Amino acid sequence: MTISWKSWPTLLHICLFLCTTGVESQKFQLQPLNRAVLQGSDVQFSSTVEGNWQVMTWHVRGFLVLTVPADNNVTSSSTQFSARFCSAGDPRCVEFTIHNVTRKDAGPVMCTVQGEYGSKTAQLSVQESGTVNILGGNMTVDQDQQVEFQCVTIAWFPIPTISWTQNSHAVNSSLYNTSSVKDGDYFNSTSVLKFQAVRNTMVECQATVPALTNPQSSSVSLVVVPKPPDWTVLIAVVVSFGGLALLVLLIIGIIFCCKRRKEKQSNYQDEMRRVRTQSQISTVSAAGLRRAQVNAGFVPEGQTSIAPSELTDSDFCQANGPNVFEMPDILNTSQTGNSFNRAQHTVDGSGFRKHRHVTIV
Ligand SMILES: *[C@@H]1O[C@H](CO)[C@@H](O)[C@H](O)[C@H]1NC(C)=O
Numbered sequence: 186m187t188i189s190w191k192s193w194p195t196l197l198h199i200c201l202f203l204c205t206t207g208v209e210s211q212k213f214q215l216q217p218l219n220r221a222v223l224q225g226s227d228v229q230f231s232s233t234v235e236g237n238w239q240v241m242t243w244h245v246r247g248f249l250v251l252t253v254p255a256d257n258n259v260t261s262s263s264t265q266f267s268a269r270f271c272s273a274g275d276p277r278c279v280e281f282t283i284h285n286v287t288r289k290d291a292g293p294v295m296c297t298v299q300g301e302y303g304s305k306t307a308q309l310s311v312q313e314s315g316t317v318n319i320l321g322g323n324m325t326v327d328q329d330q331q332v333e334f335q336c337v338t339i340a341w342f343p344i345p346t347i348s349w350t351q352n353s354h355a356v357n358s359s360l361y362n363t364s365s366v367k368d369g370d371y372f373n374s375t376s377v378l379k380f381q382a383v384r385n386t387m388v389e390c391q392a393t394v395p396a397l398t399n400p401q402s403s404s405v406s407l408v409v410v411p412k413p414p415d416w417t418v419l420i421a422v423v424v425s426f427g428g429l430a431l432l433v434l435l436i437i438g439i440i441f442c443c444k445r446r447k448e449k450q451s452n453y454q455d456e457m458r459r460v461r462t463q464s465q466i467s468t469v470s471a472a473g474l475r476r477a478q479v480n481a482g483f484v485p486e487g488q489t490s491i492a493p494s495e496l497t498d499s500d501f502c503q504a505n506g507p508n509v510f511e512m513p514d515i516l517n518t519s520q521t522g523n524s525f526n527r528a529q530h531t532v533d534g535s536g537f538r539k540h541r542h543v544t545i546v
Pocket residue numbers: 322323405406
């Protein structure tokens with residue numbers, strides 16, 4: 186049998202077709218390839234196999250734990266491991282389950298399909314969430330005081346991610362520091378948050394690991410006592426204003442007093458001048474009075490244009506009619522020159538009123 190040169194490309198095509206279809210038919214998928222679960226939970230892996238397969242095996246941490254024949258007579262090494270077709274009667278998808286996962290189950294999970302399919306490996310990590318607690322509980326501080334919160338997480342695996350919130354808002358990570366210590370198969374962590382107290386705040390510490398859907402948390406309330414108003418400034422202002430007001434009052438008072446004294450002095454001098462002139466007038470009229478006993482105090486009712494000083498004097502005389510008649514006697518006894526002297530004398534002395542009696546006449 187001879188193969189012509191012309192038939193080579195066809196043979197090549199046939200070979201390529203066989204090779205590719207052969208590889209394609211033996212492909213299978215394992216999902217997921219990485220899985221983190223909490224200890225105590227169940228974890229599933231699924232294997233999708235194309236083509237006709239006979240036997241599938243599952244290894245956990247290197248040990249064969251389960252065998253699945255395509256006719257669905259599953260044999261398991263323990264009740265902790267089980268497998269089933271994803272949809273009943275369809276061998277193209279197999280779901281493998283590890284129940285009640287423990288930390289010792291963590292590691293590679295390998296699925297092998299007998300024949301030319303080969304095997305696929307996934308990684309299983311088993312995590313644990315411990316406790317979260319903010320030490321010291323609720324806190325009451327003065328405004329602007331530096332506060333420090335300590336959040337302690339115990340018995341976590343692996344090291345948890347710790348974050349803080351204030352009134353449900355994430356705190357900038359520059360405000361806290363976290364350190365962890367290994368305690369056997371677990372980790373204890375301490376996170377220290379420092380900030381300045383401004384207002385009442387709900388402070389929450391959250392710890393989480395990838396397997397945890399919702400972080401564990403602990404919260405406390407921070408009560409901030411507002412600063413009392415700065416009275417010193419107010420007192421200083423009041424004192425300075427009060428002092429200023431007092432000073433102004435004092436100055437006004439002094440000025441007023443000086444004015445009063447000046448006025449008194451000028452009144453006094455005015456009075457003196459008036460007294461002098463009236464005394465002179467009286468001496469002039471005294472001569473006439475001696476001759477005729479005229480009632481000098483009498484003012485005609487029709488008279489309107491009279492000086493205020495004269496009016497008061499006249500009024501005085503009218504009111505004290507009898508005194509007017511007595512005046513001449515005093516005048517009669519004193520000489521003209523004496524009268525003037527006497528006027529001056531009485532003004533200087535205390536008997537000013539007496540003098541008025543004299544001058545009015
Ligand atoms: C802390 O404060 C919160 C809210 O103010 C309150 O519900 C809780 O009882 C307080 N806890 C303690 C230990 O006083």
